[in-house]
Amino acid sequence: MSMTNEERDQLIQRYYDGETLGNENALAERLLDDDPEARSLLESLRTISGAIRTEVDAAVAQEDFSSFWDDVAVRLPKGPLTLETGQDSAREAQRLAAEENLLAAGAPEPITATGWAWLRGLLSGPGLAVAGAALCVVALVGPMWSGGDGSLPVAGMDQTIEVESIDSPGAFVMVVQESSEVPAIVWVTETEEG
Amino acid sequence: MGAAEKIVNTPLDQLEDRELIERVLDGEQASYGLLVQRYQSKIFAVAYGVLRHREDAREVSQEVFIKAYRNLPSFRRDSSFYTWIYRITVNLAIDFQRKAHRKRETTFESVKLGPNEISATGPRPMGNPSLVLEEKQLGETIQLAIEQLPADQKTAVILREIQGLSYKEIAETMGCAEGTVMSRLFYARKKLQELLKDVR
Numbered sequence: 522m523s524m525t526n527e528e529r530d531q532l533i534q535r536y537y538d539g540e541t542l543g544n545e546n547a548l549a550e551r552l553l554d555d556d557p558e559a560r561s562l563l564e565s566l567r568t569i570s571g572a573i574r575t576e577v578d579a580a581v582a583q584e585d586f587s588s589f590w591d592d593v594a595v596r597l598p599k600g601p602l603t604l605e606t607g608q609d610s611a612r613e614a615q616r617l618a619a620e621e622n623l624l625a626a627g628a629p630e631p632i633t634a635t636g637w638a639w640l641r642g643l644l645s646g647p648g649l650a651v652a653g654a655a656l657c658v659v660a661l662v663g664p665m666w667s668g669g670d671g672s673l674p675v676a677g678m679d680q681t682i683e684v685e686s687i688d689s690p691g692a693f694v695m696v697v698q699e700s701s702e703v704p705a706i707v708w709v710t711e712t713e714e715g
Numbered sequence: 716m717g718a719a720e721k722i723v724n725t726p727l728d729q730l731e732d733r734e735l736i737e738r739v740l741d742g743e744q745a746s747y748g749l750l751v752q753r754y755q756s757k758i759f760a761v762a763y764g765v766l767r768h769r770e771d772a773r774e775v776s777q778e779v780f781i782k783a784y785r786n787l788p789s790f791r792r793d794s795s796f797y798t799w800i801y802r803i804t805v806n807l808a809i810d811f812q813r814k815a816h817r818k819r820e821t822t823f824e825s826v827k828l829g830p831n832e833i834s835a836t837g838p839r840p841m842g843n844p845s846l847v848l849e850e851k852q853l854g855e856t857i858q859l860a861i862e863q864l865p866a867d868q869k870t871a872v873i874l875r876e877i878q879g880l881s882y883k884e885i886a887e888t889m890g891c892a893e894g895t896v897m898s899r900l901f902y903a904r905k906k907l908q909e910l911l912k913d914v915r
Protein backbone atom coordinates (compact mmCIF):
# COMPACT_ATOMS: atom_id res chain seq x y z
CA MET A 522 0.00 0.00 0.00
CA SER A 523 1.43 3.36 -0.98
CA MET A 524 0.98 6.50 1.04
CA THR A 525 2.39 9.97 0.80
CA ASN A 526 4.91 11.24 3.33
CA GLU A 527 2.24 13.46 4.84
CA GLU A 528 -0.19 10.54 5.22
CA ARG A 529 2.58 8.50 6.80
CA ASP A 530 3.47 11.31 9.21
CA GLN A 531 -0.17 11.82 10.17
CA LEU A 532 -0.55 8.12 10.83
CA ILE A 533 2.54 8.08 13.04
CA GLN A 534 1.20 11.09 14.91
CA ARG A 535 -2.13 9.35 15.53
CA TYR A 536 -0.24 6.24 16.63
CA TYR A 537 1.84 8.31 19.04
CA ASP A 538 -1.26 10.01 20.42
CA GLY A 539 -3.12 6.70 20.77
CA GLU A 540 -5.74 7.83 18.30
CA THR A 541 -5.47 5.18 15.60
CA LEU A 542 -8.62 3.58 14.25
CA GLY A 543 -9.26 0.05 13.00
CA ASN A 544 -6.17 -1.53 11.50
CA GLU A 545 -4.16 1.72 11.62
CA ASN A 546 -2.29 0.56 14.70
CA ALA A 547 -0.92 -2.52 12.96
CA LEU A 548 -0.15 -0.46 9.88
CA ALA A 549 1.78 2.09 11.92
CA GLU A 550 3.80 -0.64 13.62
CA ARG A 551 4.69 -2.18 10.27
CA LEU A 552 5.80 1.23 9.07
CA LEU A 553 7.95 1.70 12.15
CA ASP A 554 9.60 -1.68 11.48
CA ASP A 555 10.31 -0.90 7.85
CA ASP A 556 10.74 2.84 7.50
CA PRO A 557 13.61 4.67 9.27
CA GLU A 558 11.90 8.02 8.61
CA ALA A 559 8.81 6.85 10.47
CA ARG A 560 11.00 5.80 13.40
CA SER A 561 12.79 9.13 13.32
CA LEU A 562 9.45 10.97 13.36
CA LEU A 563 8.25 8.98 16.35
CA GLU A 564 11.47 9.78 18.19
CA SER A 565 11.06 13.44 17.32
CA LEU A 566 7.48 13.47 18.67
CA ARG A 567 8.76 11.99 21.94
CA THR A 568 11.49 14.62 22.17
CA ILE A 569 9.04 17.46 21.60
CA SER A 570 6.59 16.10 24.19
CA GLY A 571 9.36 15.68 26.73
CA ALA A 572 10.70 19.19 26.19
CA ILE A 573 7.25 20.81 26.44
CA ARG A 574 6.32 18.86 29.56
CA THR A 575 9.61 19.62 31.27
CA GLU A 576 9.29 23.30 30.55
CA VAL A 577 5.65 23.66 31.70
CA ASP A 578 6.15 21.32 34.68
CA ALA A 579 9.03 23.53 35.82
CA ALA A 580 6.77 26.60 35.74
CA VAL A 581 4.01 24.79 37.64
CA ALA A 582 6.47 23.42 40.23
CA GLN A 583 7.74 26.92 40.96
CA GLU A 584 4.27 28.34 41.48
CA ASP A 585 3.05 28.74 45.05
CA PHE A 586 -0.62 27.76 45.20
CA SER A 587 -0.97 28.09 48.99
CA SER A 588 -3.03 31.29 48.82
CA PHE A 589 -4.64 30.61 45.45
CA TRP A 590 -8.08 29.61 46.73
CA ASP A 591 -8.15 32.45 49.28
CA ASP A 592 -7.39 34.93 46.51
CA VAL A 593 -10.21 33.49 44.41
CA ALA A 594 -12.68 33.19 47.31
CA VAL A 595 -12.60 36.89 48.20
CA ARG A 596 -13.63 37.76 44.66
CA LEU A 597 -16.60 35.40 44.44
CA PRO A 598 -20.15 36.76 44.70
CA LYS A 599 -21.57 36.39 48.17
CA GLY A 600 -24.74 34.56 49.05
CA PRO A 601 -26.56 31.77 47.22
CA LEU A 602 -25.32 31.25 43.68
CA THR A 603 -27.96 31.61 41.01
CA LEU A 604 -27.74 32.45 37.36
CA GLU A 605 -28.91 35.93 38.27
CA THR A 606 -26.35 36.61 41.02
CA GLY A 607 -23.60 35.21 38.84
CA GLN A 608 -24.58 37.41 35.94
CA ASP A 609 -25.07 40.51 38.07
CA SER A 610 -21.63 39.97 39.44
CA ALA A 611 -20.19 39.36 35.98
CA ARG A 612 -21.82 42.52 34.63
CA GLU A 613 -20.41 44.53 37.50
CA ALA A 614 -16.95 43.10 36.85
CA GLN A 615 -17.26 43.91 33.13
CA ARG A 616 -18.32 47.45 33.95
CA LEU A 617 -15.34 47.92 36.25
CA ALA A 618 -12.99 46.39 33.70
CA ALA A 619 -14.38 48.69 30.99
CA GLU A 620 -13.80 51.66 33.24
CA GLU A 621 -10.26 50.53 33.94
CA ASN A 622 -9.59 50.08 30.22
CA LEU A 623 -10.97 53.50 29.51
CA LEU A 624 -8.77 55.01 32.21
CA ALA A 625 -5.75 53.12 30.96
CA ALA A 626 -6.36 54.19 27.39
CA GLY A 627 -7.11 57.79 28.33
CA ALA A 628 -10.18 59.73 27.30
CA PRO A 629 -11.05 59.53 23.61
CA GLU A 630 -9.57 62.33 21.57
CA PRO A 631 -12.24 64.83 20.58
CA ILE A 632 -12.56 65.50 16.88
CA THR A 633 -11.23 68.99 16.35
CA ALA A 634 -13.15 71.46 14.25
CA THR A 635 -10.23 72.15 11.95
CA GLY A 636 -8.74 68.87 10.74
CA TRP A 637 -11.75 66.61 11.15
CA ALA A 638 -14.66 68.93 10.56
CA TRP A 639 -15.53 67.05 7.37
CA LEU A 640 -15.83 63.84 9.39
CA ARG A 641 -18.10 65.48 11.96
CA GLY A 642 -20.28 66.63 9.12
CA LEU A 643 -20.27 63.18 7.64
CA LEU A 644 -21.30 61.60 10.91
CA SER A 645 -24.32 63.80 11.44
CA GLY A 646 -27.56 64.32 9.60
CA PRO A 647 -27.87 63.09 6.02
CA GLY A 648 -24.12 62.45 5.83
CA LEU A 649 -24.57 59.57 8.22
CA ALA A 650 -27.09 57.87 6.01
CA VAL A 651 -24.80 58.26 3.01
CA ALA A 652 -21.89 56.89 4.99
CA GLY A 653 -24.01 53.98 6.21
CA ALA A 654 -25.02 53.16 2.66
CA ALA A 655 -21.39 53.34 1.59
CA LEU A 656 -20.46 51.00 4.39
CA CYS A 657 -23.09 48.52 3.27
CA VAL A 658 -21.53 48.57 -0.17
CA VAL A 659 -18.09 48.01 1.29
CA ALA A 660 -19.40 45.22 3.51
CA LEU A 661 -21.01 43.50 0.55
CA VAL A 662 -18.23 44.01 -1.95
CA GLY A 663 -15.29 43.93 0.44
CA PRO A 664 -15.16 40.16 0.92
CA MET A 665 -14.74 39.67 -2.82
CA TRP A 666 -11.59 41.76 -2.76
CA SER A 667 -9.90 39.71 -0.12
CA GLY A 668 -7.63 36.84 -0.99
CA GLY A 669 -8.02 33.22 -0.13
CA ASP A 670 -4.92 32.83 2.02
CA GLY A 671 -6.95 31.91 5.06
CA SER A 672 -6.20 35.10 6.95
CA LEU A 673 -8.73 37.30 5.27
CA PRO A 674 -12.44 36.94 4.80
CA VAL A 675 -13.35 35.04 1.67
CA ALA A 676 -16.26 35.75 -0.64
CA GLY A 677 -19.23 33.56 0.11
CA MET A 678 -18.46 33.23 3.81
CA ASP A 679 -21.11 34.48 6.19
CA GLN A 680 -19.55 37.56 7.78
CA THR A 681 -22.50 38.27 10.04
CA ILE A 682 -21.79 38.78 13.70
CA GLU A 683 -24.36 39.40 16.37
CA VAL A 684 -23.76 42.26 18.79
CA GLU A 685 -26.07 42.46 21.76
CA SER A 686 -25.03 45.90 22.92
CA ILE A 687 -22.18 48.33 22.44
CA ASP A 688 -21.13 51.09 24.75
CA SER A 689 -19.08 53.45 22.62
CA PRO A 690 -18.37 57.15 22.66
CA GLY A 691 -17.99 57.28 18.89
CA ALA A 692 -19.20 55.85 15.63
CA PHE A 693 -16.33 53.43 15.11
CA VAL A 694 -16.03 50.33 17.20
CA MET A 695 -13.44 47.60 16.96
CA VAL A 696 -14.96 44.23 17.67
CA VAL A 697 -12.61 41.39 18.47
CA GLN A 698 -14.28 38.08 17.82
CA GLU A 699 -13.29 35.28 20.20
CA SER A 700 -13.12 32.81 17.39
CA SER A 701 -11.03 34.89 15.02
CA GLU A 702 -7.53 36.26 14.86
CA VAL A 703 -8.78 39.07 12.66
CA PRO A 704 -10.54 41.97 14.36
CA ALA A 705 -13.60 43.24 12.59
CA ILE A 706 -14.13 46.97 12.41
CA VAL A 707 -17.78 47.83 12.35
CA TRP A 708 -19.45 51.15 11.91
CA VAL A 709 -22.29 51.51 14.33
CA THR A 710 -25.23 53.59 13.27
CA GLU A 711 -28.44 54.08 15.13
CA THR A 712 -31.57 53.05 13.35
CA GLU A 713 -35.16 53.71 14.21
CA GLU A 714 -35.60 50.09 15.28
CA GLY A 715 -32.44 50.23 17.41
CA MET B 716 -26.29 2.38 50.15
CA GLY B 717 -28.17 4.99 48.14
CA ALA B 718 -26.48 7.64 46.05
CA ALA B 719 -27.39 10.45 48.45
CA GLU B 720 -26.11 8.49 51.45
CA LYS B 721 -22.92 7.70 49.60
CA ILE B 722 -22.32 11.41 48.94
CA VAL B 723 -22.96 12.27 52.58
CA ASN B 724 -20.51 9.64 53.82
CA THR B 725 -17.76 10.25 51.29
CA PRO B 726 -14.92 12.56 52.30
CA LEU B 727 -15.32 15.82 50.42
CA ASP B 728 -12.05 15.56 48.56
CA GLN B 729 -13.13 12.20 47.14
CA LEU B 730 -16.37 13.48 45.71
CA GLU B 731 -16.65 13.66 41.96
CA ASP B 732 -16.72 17.03 40.24
CA ARG B 733 -20.43 16.73 39.57
CA GLU B 734 -21.23 16.10 43.23
CA LEU B 735 -19.11 19.06 44.32
CA ILE B 736 -20.89 21.27 41.80
CA GLU B 737 -24.25 20.24 43.25
CA ARG B 738 -23.03 21.23 46.68
CA VAL B 739 -21.79 24.59 45.43
CA LEU B 740 -25.15 25.23 43.83
CA ASP B 741 -26.78 24.32 47.13
CA GLY B 742 -24.84 27.17 48.72
CA GLU B 743 -21.69 25.38 49.95
CA GLN B 744 -18.99 27.69 48.67
CA ALA B 745 -16.29 25.66 50.43
CA SER B 746 -16.95 22.82 48.00
CA TYR B 747 -15.88 25.12 45.23
CA GLY B 748 -12.58 25.48 47.06
CA LEU B 749 -12.06 21.75 46.57
CA LEU B 750 -12.74 22.06 42.86
CA VAL B 751 -10.29 24.94 42.68
CA GLN B 752 -7.62 22.97 44.52
CA ARG B 753 -8.25 19.99 42.26
CA TYR B 754 -7.73 21.97 39.07
CA GLN B 755 -5.60 24.99 39.97
CA SER B 756 -2.27 23.57 38.78
CA LYS B 757 -3.82 22.15 35.61
CA ILE B 758 -5.52 25.41 34.76
CA PHE B 759 -2.33 27.29 35.52
CA ALA B 760 -0.39 24.93 33.23
CA VAL B 761 -2.78 25.54 30.34
CA ALA B 762 -2.74 29.30 30.90
CA TYR B 763 1.04 29.28 31.15
CA GLY B 764 1.25 27.15 28.03
CA VAL B 765 -0.63 29.78 26.08
CA LEU B 766 0.79 32.91 27.73
CA ARG B 767 4.36 31.81 28.51
CA HIS B 768 4.41 34.14 31.50
CA ARG B 769 3.86 32.99 35.08
CA GLU B 770 2.28 36.11 36.57
CA ASP B 771 -0.12 36.48 33.67
CA ALA B 772 -0.93 32.79 33.87
CA ARG B 773 -1.74 33.11 37.57
CA GLU B 774 -3.96 36.12 36.96
CA VAL B 775 -5.82 34.36 34.16
CA SER B 776 -6.16 31.17 36.23
CA GLN B 777 -7.87 33.06 39.02
CA GLU B 778 -10.16 34.77 36.52
CA VAL B 779 -11.04 31.35 35.14
CA PHE B 780 -12.27 30.10 38.51
CA ILE B 781 -14.21 33.29 39.16
CA LYS B 782 -15.85 33.17 35.76
CA ALA B 783 -16.58 29.46 36.12
CA TYR B 784 -18.18 30.05 39.52
CA ARG B 785 -20.44 32.76 38.18
CA ASN B 786 -21.49 30.58 35.31
CA LEU B 787 -21.87 27.39 37.30
CA PRO B 788 -25.68 27.63 37.32
CA SER B 789 -25.62 27.43 33.53
CA PHE B 790 -23.11 24.56 33.40
CA ARG B 791 -24.61 21.61 31.55
CA ARG B 792 -24.43 18.70 33.95
CA ASP B 793 -24.16 16.13 31.17
CA SER B 794 -20.81 17.53 30.02
CA SER B 795 -17.52 17.23 31.84
CA PHE B 796 -16.42 19.98 34.18
CA TYR B 797 -12.79 19.81 33.13
CA THR B 798 -13.36 20.31 29.41
CA TRP B 799 -15.73 23.16 30.29
CA ILE B 800 -13.21 24.85 32.53
CA TYR B 801 -10.35 24.25 30.07
CA ARG B 802 -12.47 25.95 27.46
CA ILE B 803 -12.91 28.97 29.71
CA THR B 804 -9.15 28.94 30.32
CA VAL B 805 -8.26 28.83 26.66
CA ASN B 806 -10.67 31.65 25.81
CA LEU B 807 -9.53 33.87 28.65
CA ALA B 808 -5.84 33.23 28.01
CA ILE B 809 -6.11 34.00 24.30
CA ASP B 810 -8.23 37.06 25.05
CA PHE B 811 -5.72 38.21 27.65
CA GLN B 812 -2.88 37.76 25.18
CA ARG B 813 -4.68 39.77 22.53
CA LYS B 814 -5.40 42.60 24.91
CA ALA B 815 -1.97 42.67 26.42
CA HIS B 816 -0.10 42.93 23.11
CA ARG B 817 3.00 42.43 25.06
CA LYS B 818 6.23 41.71 23.36
CA ARG B 819 8.13 40.03 26.07
CA GLU B 820 11.75 39.22 26.17
CA THR B 821 12.68 35.61 26.04
CA THR B 822 12.38 34.65 29.64
CA PHE B 823 12.52 30.94 29.91
CA GLU B 824 12.17 30.81 33.68
CA SER B 825 14.29 27.75 34.31
CA VAL B 826 17.25 29.33 32.54
CA LYS B 827 17.55 31.57 35.57
CA LEU B 828 17.79 28.57 37.86
CA GLY B 829 20.79 26.46 38.68
CA PRO B 830 20.90 22.87 37.46
CA ASN B 831 20.03 21.57 40.94
CA GLU B 832 16.87 23.64 41.07
CA ILE B 833 15.85 22.46 37.63
CA SER B 834 16.39 18.87 38.58
CA ALA B 835 14.03 19.31 41.53
CA THR B 836 11.12 19.60 39.10
CA GLY B 837 11.43 16.17 37.59
CA PRO B 838 13.76 13.39 36.60
CA ARG B 839 16.75 15.10 35.06
CA PRO B 840 20.20 14.02 34.07
CA MET B 841 22.64 14.77 36.85
CA GLY B 842 26.38 14.90 36.87
CA ASN B 843 26.79 15.36 33.14
CA PRO B 844 27.23 19.04 32.35
CA SER B 845 26.90 18.56 28.61
CA LEU B 846 23.54 16.83 29.04
CA VAL B 847 22.32 19.55 31.40
CA LEU B 848 23.40 22.17 28.91
CA GLU B 849 21.71 20.30 26.08
CA GLU B 850 18.43 20.10 28.01
CA LYS B 851 18.64 23.76 28.93
CA GLN B 852 19.22 24.66 25.30
CA LEU B 853 16.31 22.46 24.28
CA GLY B 854 14.11 24.14 26.90
CA GLU B 855 15.01 27.60 25.63
CA THR B 856 14.38 26.57 22.05
CA ILE B 857 11.06 24.92 22.80
CA GLN B 858 9.98 28.07 24.65
CA LEU B 859 10.81 30.20 21.63
CA ALA B 860 9.30 27.72 19.22
CA ILE B 861 5.99 27.49 21.09
CA GLU B 862 5.76 31.27 21.22
CA GLN B 863 5.88 31.34 17.45
CA LEU B 864 2.90 29.05 17.01
CA PRO B 865 -0.53 30.52 16.22
CA ALA B 866 -2.80 30.52 19.28
CA ASP B 867 -5.01 27.67 18.08
CA GLN B 868 -2.04 25.37 17.36
CA LYS B 869 -0.37 26.31 20.64
CA THR B 870 -3.55 25.53 22.55
CA ALA B 871 -4.00 22.16 20.86
CA VAL B 872 -0.40 21.22 21.67
CA ILE B 873 -0.71 22.26 25.31
CA LEU B 874 -4.00 20.44 25.83
CA ARG B 875 -2.53 17.33 24.27
CA GLU B 876 0.98 17.33 25.70
CA ILE B 877 0.36 18.79 29.14
CA GLN B 878 -3.17 17.72 29.94
CA GLY B 879 -3.12 14.54 27.89
CA LEU B 880 -6.56 15.23 26.45
CA SER B 881 -7.82 13.06 23.62
CA TYR B 882 -8.57 14.56 20.20
CA LYS B 883 -12.27 14.39 21.10
CA GLU B 884 -11.76 16.24 24.38
CA ILE B 885 -9.57 18.87 22.72
CA ALA B 886 -12.22 19.32 20.03
CA GLU B 887 -14.86 19.80 22.73
CA THR B 888 -12.65 22.25 24.59
CA MET B 889 -11.74 24.26 21.51
CA GLY B 890 -15.15 24.04 19.88
CA CYS B 891 -13.90 22.49 16.64
CA ALA B 892 -13.91 19.16 14.81
CA GLU B 893 -11.57 16.31 15.73
CA GLY B 894 -10.04 16.50 12.27
CA THR B 895 -9.19 20.13 12.92
CA VAL B 896 -7.48 19.16 16.17
CA MET B 897 -5.40 16.54 14.36
CA SER B 898 -4.46 19.03 11.71
CA ARG B 899 -3.52 21.73 14.24
CA LEU B 900 -1.36 19.27 16.15
CA PHE B 901 0.24 18.02 12.97
CA TYR B 902 1.27 21.45 11.70
CA ALA B 903 2.30 22.66 15.15
CA ARG B 904 4.55 19.66 15.62
CA LYS B 905 6.00 20.03 12.13
CA LYS B 906 6.98 23.58 13.00
CA LEU B 907 8.39 22.54 16.34
CA GLN B 908 10.40 19.74 14.69
CA GLU B 909 11.77 22.21 12.20
CA LEU B 910 12.76 24.66 14.89
CA LEU B 911 14.26 22.00 17.12
CA LYS B 912 16.17 20.25 14.36
CA ASP B 913 19.40 22.07 15.06
CA VAL B 914 19.29 21.56 18.81
CA ARG B 915 19.53 17.79 19.02
